[in-house]
Every structure is written in structure tokens, then in C-alpha cells.
Amino acid sequence: MPPISSPGAEARFDATIAAEEKIEPRDWMPEKYRRNLVRQISQHAHSEVVGQLPEGNWITRAPTLRRKATLLAKVQDEAGHGLYLYSAAETLGVSREQMQDDLLSGRAKYASIFNYPSLTWADVGAIGWLVDGAAIVNQISLCRTSYGPYARALVRICKEESFHMRQGFEIMQTLCGGTSEQKAMAQDALDRWWWPTLMMFGPHDAESAHSQQSMQWKIKRQSNDELRQKFVDQSVAQAEHLGLVLPDSDLKWNAARDHYDFGAIDWDEFQRVLNGGGHCNRSRIKARRDADQDGEWVREAMLTYADKQRARAVEDAA
Numbered sequence: 001m002p003p004i005s006s007p008g009a010e011a012r013f014d015a016t017i018a019a020e021e022k023i024e025p026r027d028w029m030p031e032k033y034r035r036n037l038v039r040q041i042s043q044h045a046h047s048e049v050v051g052q053l054p055e056g057n058w059i060t061r062a063p064t065l066r067r068k069a070t071l072l073a074k075v076q077d078e079a080g081h082g083l084y085l086y087s088a089a090e091t092l093g094v095s096r097e098q099m100q101d102d103l104l105s106g107r108a109k110y111a112s113i114f115n116y117p118s119l120t121w122a123d124v125g126a127i128g129w130l131v132d133g134a135a136i137v138n139q140i141s142l143c144r145t146s147y148g149p150y151a152r153a154l155v156r157i158c159k160e161e162s163f164h165m166r167q168g169f170e171i172m173q174t175l176c177g178g179t180s181e182q183k184a185m186a187q188d189a190l191d192r193w194w195w196p197t198l199m200m201f202g203p204h205d206a207e208s209a210h211s212q213q214s215m216q217w218k219i220k221r222q223s224n225d226e227l228r229q230k231f232v233d234q235s236v237a238q239a240e241h242l243g244l245v246l247p248d249s250d251l252k253w254n255a256a257r258d259h260y261d262f263g264a265i266d267w268d269e270f271q272r273v274l275n276g277g278g279h280c281n282r283s284r285i286k287a288r289r290d291a292d293q294d295g296e297w298v299r300e301a302m303l304t305y306a307d308k309q310r311a312r313a314v315e316d317a318a
């Protein structure tokens with residue numbers, strides 16, 4: 001039941017945002033603020049859950065027991081991140097079933113990066129280093145988001161993400177310090193994941209449909225381009241440390257800007273993947289649909305058990 005508006009409710013909402021305080025579930029909020037948050041948080045949660053699939057593909061083929069155990073822990077963390085975020089979204093009045101239905105029907109998005117295939121073991125390293133690295137840049141900023149449950153979920157998520165990035169970078173370090181074939185495998189993975197990772201930060205600010213309003217409501221604290229630039233700047237030294245070459249011939253230090261200039265992103269590819277034209281769009285949604293169907297009996301059993309528990313508690317109380 002959405003909080004009831006009252007005289008001065010909007011002024012109090014605006015004052016809370018201006019004072020850098022958090023909007024909580026019981027607070028009155030503009031319906032558009034609520035809907036924007038449901039959109040972003042649920043899609044963030046979908047991304048975490050679908051994001052398990054490219055790496056999950058390599059759990060049974062990890063080269064050592066240590067790599068397998070580390071990858072298992074990371075993929076399990078991502079499931080937990082999805083659950084924190086679905087729970088945060090539920091505080092806005094949307095059900096888990098509704099969010100799942102929005103994903104499976106295509107009404108809701110998940111990060112386009114997860115529609116790319118993980119072809120070699122080096123992809124697991126590149127995903128941890130680049131994709132989780134980009135997610136950290138974005139999520140550290142989002143820890144200051146104005147909606148309380150989202151901000152608190154992100155603080156927990158960011159603590160676990162740093163392990164995700166470090167394990168990926170270590171895989172890349174091991175490959176780059178190995179045979180020439182292993183280093184070539186690492187460079188190939190970097191070549192395939194670099195540009196789709198830059199797309200994770202969203203369209204350029206001028207083309208961003210939500211940024212202006214999201215920044216006004218302090219849902220978003222830094223712009224898409226600002227966070228993308230921060231990620232590019234940090235990645236150059238990391239790639240140099242690995243002895244790898246970022247696949248961008250326009251990458252060049254710009255002393256006047258105190259940032260790296262970088263090449264144009266292929267937004268046609270971004271839209272094509274967003275519209276279902278990526279290598280793995282169909283298989284990702286099939287995996288989620290199969291999991292939903294296979295898990296039906298578990299949900300039913302748990303809900304039946306919970307109903308029985310409630311009925312017993314009522315009997316005992318009578």
C-alpha cells in the first residue's frame with residue numbers, strides 16, 4: 001500500500017533528498033520516483049542473476065581445484081547480490097513474481113554484457129577484472145543513492161565485488177605470466193570484452209533517457225560518461241601491468257583533460273544486443289525460464305509449509 005500523501009509531503013521528500021538523507025519505504029515518494037527505482041533495482045537484480053551464467057559455464061572446467069572453488073564462491077555471491085536487490089525492490093511494492101515475469105517476458109532488461117559468450121578460461125579472468133571492475137565503479141557511486149534499502153544493499157554488494165575483481169585479475173596475471181599461448185588467450189579475451197564493458201555504463205549522457213531525473217532525485221550520483229571515464233582511466237595502468245594492449249587505437253592521455261581520450265563506442269552493436277541480437281540472448285532467457293519452471297515445486301513446497309506453520313501458530317494461540 002503506497003504511503004498516503006499529505007500536505008507538505010512533497011516538500012518533505014525534496015528536503016530529505018537535499019539533506020543527503022535516505023528515503024525509506026514508509027516515506028511518501030513521487031510515483032515516478034518509485035517506478036524509476038523499481039525499474040533500475042529490478043534490472044540490476046536481473047543482471048546479477050543472469051550474470052552468473054557466463055562464468056557458471058566454466059565451473060566444471062576450471063583448471064585447478066582452487067580456481068573451481070574461487071569461481072564457485074563468486075558465482076554464489078552473485079546469486080546473493082540478486083536476492084539483496086530483489087528484496088530492496090520488493091520494499092517498493094513490486095512482487096518477486098512480477099519482476100521475474102517482467103524479465104521472462106522481455107519487458108525488463110538485464111546488462112547487455114551478459115549476452116556475450118564466455119569462450120575460453122581467460123574470459124573468466126576478463127569478466128572478473130573488467131565486468132566486475134566496471135560494476136564496482138558504478139556500485140561504489142550508487143552506495144550514495146537516495147533510496148535507503150538500495151543504498152544498504154549496495155554497501156554489502158561492494159564489499160564482495162572487490163574479491164570478484166581481484167580473482168579475475170589474478171587469473172589474467174597467471175595467464176600473462178604463462179606460455180605465449182596463454183598470454184594470447186588473455187589478449188583475445190580482453191579484445192572481446194573491453195568494448196561491451198564500456199557499454200555497461202549506459203548510453204552517453206546526452207542520449208540517456210533517465211539520467212537527468214535520476215541525478216535530480218539522487219538515485220544516480222554520477223553520470224554514465226563520468227563513471228565510464230573513471231573506469232577507462234583506471235584500466236589503462238592495469239592492462240599495462242599485465243602486458244596487454246587495450247583494443248582501442250584512439251586511446252591517448254589528454255593532459256588538458258587529465259583523462260584518457262578513447263575511441264567511439266559502437267552504439268549500433270549496443271542496441272542490436274539490447275534488442276535480442278546478441279550471441280546469447282535466447283540461451284540466457286531460456287536458462288532463466290527453465291530455472292523458474294524447475295524451481296516451481298520447491299516454491300510450492302515452501303509456501304505450503306509456511307501456510308501450515310501459520311495455521312499451527314493460530315491453533316496454538318487459540
Ligand code: 3HC
Nearest residue numbers: 044047109110111112135199200201202203208209210211
Ligand atoms: N545493458 C542493458 N540495458 C542498458 C544498459 C546496459 N549496459 N545501459 C543502459 N541500459 C538501458 C537502461 O536500462 C534504459 O532502459 P530502460 O528505460 O528500459 O530501463 C536505457 O538503456 C537508457 O539508459 P539510461 O542511461 O537512461 O538508464 P539508467 O539511467 O538506468 O542508467 C545504468 C543505466 C547505468 C545501467 C543504471 O541503470 C545503473 O546504474 N544500474 C545499476 C547497476 C546495474 O544494473 N549494473 C548492471 C551490471 S550488474 C553486474 O555487473 C554484476 C556484477 O557482479 C558482475
